[in-house]
Amino acid sequence: MVEWTRPFELTGKTALVTGSTRGIGKAIARTLGQAGAELFVHGSRPSEALETTVAQFKDLGIAVRGCVADISDSRANQRLVEEIGQVDILVLNASVQYKTKWTDIGTQEFDSQIATNLRSTLELIQGFAPGMLQRKWGRILAIGSVNQDKQHPDMLVYAATKSAVLNMCRNLAKQFARSGVTVNNLAPGVIDTDRNTEALSDEAYRSKVLDAIPSGIIGSPEDCAGLALTLCSEAGRYITGQNVFVDGGLTL
Numbered sequence: 346m347v348e349w350t351r352p353f354e355l356t357g358k359t360a361l362v363t364g365s366t367r368g369i370g371k372a373i374a375r376t377l378g379q380a381g382a383e384l385f386v387h388g389s390r391p392s393e394a395l396e397t398t399v400a401q402f403k404d405l406g407i408a409v410r411g412c413v414a415d416i417s418d419s420r421a422n423q424r425l426v427e428e429i430g431q432v433d434i435l436v437l438n439a440s441v442q443y444k445t446k447w448t449d450i451g452t453q454e455f456d457s458q459i460a461t462n463l464r465s466t467l468e469l470i471q472g473f474a475p476g477m478l479q480r481k482w483g484r485i486l487a488i489g490s491v492n493q494d495k496q497h498p499d500m501l502v503y504a505a506t507k508s509a510v511l512n513m514c515r516n517l518a519k520q521f522a523r524s525g526v527t528v529n530n531l532a533p534g535v536i537d538t539d540r541n542t543e544a545l546s547d548e549a550y551r552s553k554v555l556d557a558i559p560s561g562i563i564g565s566p567e568d569c570a571g572l573a574l575t576l577c578s579e580a581g582r583y584i585t586g587q588n589v590f591v592d593g594g595l596t597l
Contacts, residue, residue, distance in 0.1 A: 352580035354578070359383045359432045359433050362436040365386045365438065368540065370438035370439065373438065373570050374402070375402060379407065380574055384409040386410070399411045417465065418460075423468075425472075433483055435474075436486045437486065439465075443457075450501060462503070463506045470517065473485075485521075487510050487528075489511055489530045491595055493511055494590070511532075514528045518586030519586060521585075522585055525582075529584060529587050533568075533590075533592065536565065537563045537566075
């Protein structure tokens with residue numbers, strides 16, 4: 346029997362959350378930091394949003410540093426791994442998304458989504474997982490999408506990358522399981538982030554979306570953060586290779 350006094354405690358652990366200057370990534374990063382993790386907040390480039398996020402987290406008493414890398418660039422990913430050194434928790438949140446009719450998808454949009462959403466997942470795991478395996482403890486959490494199950498007709502490539510990442514997670518989860526390293530996928534539904542602001546501002550569209558969600562509400566980034574903390578802490582030690590939708594029942 347495992348006895349925990351504080352199963353969600355992350356003191357002594359180091360976490361990197363990619364794409365953590367806004368939205369779901371920021372909410373997850375804040376929650377991990379408040380649980381005691383030493384935090385790396387990531388942005389694709391130097392920005393006011395990155396500086397503001399770091400300052401906000403420091404005001405909360407979180408041990409935090411900012412880091413910058415265009416994860417669509419393999420060399421940038423290598424530099425990021427070298428800069429950070431090692432982490433105990435890797436949350437793969439950053440992604441790009443294009444809404445384009447399938448007949449109009451071009452090479453640039455295809456390559457950008459493949460590089461950012463899929464290839465970077467492998468490269469960052471290749472960079473950080475060996476240390477986790479050696480230390481016999483680690484948490485890898487990919488942020489997927491409801492599009493894995495309910496595909497938007499104009500997000501063909503985005504949905505395909507998220508499904509591919511889930512497959513990768515399941516493959517690696519089985520390989521890593523005996524080393525105390527879990528690999529899971531958290532798949533948000535319709536979440537109130539700036540990525541969805543414009544679409545949800547259309548009242549007719551918003552009403553249609555709400556009608557499709559059994560809970561009848563749009564989710565918030567914080568709705569994803571609690572599950573992320575569970576999966577990234579000792580509380581989630583017996584959960585690996587899983588895909589968990591945070592979607593108000595949309596995939597039912």
